[in-house]
Amino acid sequence: MMNSAEIMAATHAVREDFAFTGITTDSRAVKPGELFVALKGGNFDGHDYCAKAVELGAAGVVISHDIEPLPAWVAVFRVEDTLLAYQQLAHAYRMRQEGLKVFAITGSNGKTSTKDLVAACLGAKYNVIKTQGNFNNEIGLPKTLLDIKADTDIAVVEMGMRGLGQIAELCRIAEPDSGLITNVGETHMELLGSMENIGKAKSEIVENLPADGFAILNGDNEYVVKAAEKTKAKVVYFGLGENCDYRGSEIVTSGIGTTFTCTEKATGKQVQVRLQLIGEHNVYNALSAIAGAACYGVPMEDSAKALATARLTGSRQEIVYIGELTFINDAYNASPASMEAALKTLAEAKKAAHGKARSIAVLADMLELGAISEDAHRRVGRWAVQYGVDYVLTYGQEAAYISDEVAKAGRETCHCATRQEAADKLRELADAGDIILLKGSNSMQVGKMLELFK
Structure with missing residues (x-):
């Protein structure tokens, strides 16, 4: 028959304006009247979910390649790059x-x-x-x-x-x-x-x-x-x-x-x-x-x-009290500078407890450091000693260097091959009154240690 462009050209019609209620890229959370932008990633393609988005109320979609036919009332915008269009x-x-x-x-x-x-x-x-x-x-x-x-x-x-x-x-x-x-x-x-x-x-x-x-x-x-x-x-x-x-x-x-x-x-x-x-x-x-x-x-x-009264987004120096244990959950991410800052914080928290607390640092790999990785992790080990951490527990390939430096200084430390092994060791170590720092790159998931104690 005729497509929309041909009909508009033949009749000199003007498309009726329509205001979308919002713009979203999440097909699972579409609200009625929203425009759904079908983004593509390494492991997903939003185009596969256009029909689902419409079922949930999307009034339009932005796509960059062919999709299964949608109801005639749905506005379809075709672009070269959906991410660019979203931006x-x-x-x-x-x-x-x-x-x-x-x-x-x-x-x-x-x-x-x-x-x-x-x-x-x-x-x-x-x-x-x-x-x-x-x-x-x-x-x-x-x-x-x-x-x-x-x-x-x-x-x-x-x-x-x-x-x-x-x-x-x-x-x-x-x-x-x-x-x-x-x-x-x-x-x-x-x-x-x-x-x-x-x-x-x-x-x-x-x-x-x-x-x-x-x-x-x-x-x-x-x-x-x-x-x-x-x-x-x-x-x-x-x-x-x-x-x-x-x-x-x-x-x-x-x-x-x-x-x-x-x-x-x-x-x-x-x-x-x-x-x-x-x-x-x-x-x-x-x-x-x-x-x-x-x-x-x-x-x-x-x-x-x-x-x-300000509060920070979770897992950034979040103080969590579980029973008689105090956790400093700083597990969202890690770099040499933030590691040193976290170890300083642990020392300050211990000092504030007036000698009644033992400090434990649970430290995992810092990622994306390239050629400086070994040196950076060894620096963290020396900082742990400098700031008087009582026990350093590490896991991950690179974090072994942290534990090695702590051991060289004659301080208490244990390196574990996996997070589960470290978790088991922490359960064995932790005692009433301890202050425990959780720190590492996000993908190391150090914060999951909290689940053991909640």
Whole structure:
């Protein structure tokens, strides 16, 4: 017969406009009236689920190849690349929101925690949405942007990367007004080869910021400071150094939190900050949040109030009490810098217990470190000794180097071949009053140790 294009050409008809209620890529969670975008991955093809999406209420689908026929009333949009189309839709939706600001965050460590704290501080004055979980890649970022509502003032988005050019691409989608770099460390060394390259990749987040935007940078990290040369936005530094615009001092950590003083360099104004978080690295995260919120007119006092009750996304220095055991669940991911920070936190928690607790570190492999992997794991072992960990329990191929360094120092340690073996050993070791750190790369699943005790 005739296709829709032929009918419209013959009759000069205009297709009736239709507003979708939302855009989704998850066929299992489609809501009535939504547009379903059929993404393709290494182990799945969303095109196989278009019919299911329509059954659940999808009013349209975006596809890149032929699919089984759908009901005639379903709008079908055919494109070359469905992922690109999804990103283009998110960008267009972001740009149509008048007055919206996008605040982007990246860094080798602390991205997700900082995102949570920035959103909390900005939330003291504005309607804020933020990246859920760690959806910080080429699929997760568009999802966050498409969650923007008519009354959203600021979208706080996290940006991750595995190579040069990837953050720049995310910035083209989100067009951030401000960018924050938490730090530059050895994460992704296997892929990028040098700290200079990692710094270059992270600095992409500030390269195209508008002149009236803000680049919030870690003033104590030499690789982050270099990013200031690549932006026309106003540069604001945070850290512990004297030259930082928002400087932390008088840091005190207890077993249940951290307090510090934040000083605003321009005015000399000071505010006391109390966190329900442990460790100096969280002081940096909080300082960056205060600095970022101040750029948008949030008083330091209001940020301090917001930080006092702020909570982080799970498995990031989450304190879990099970019976008479205290777990520091920091098992989401790991790099040399975050390992050292976690071991410091464990030492601080033990000190706060006034000598009544024994510290146990359960440490697994740090991945994607390439040629520096052995050296990095051995450094972790030496840090464990330096920070006085009472017992180090490791598993994984690379983590054997951690245990080896601890053993060389004559301290108590045990290396296990598998997570299950380590779990059995932890069950044998753990005693009332112990403080247990769980830390390793995400795929090592150290956090599953908690299941043994709950």
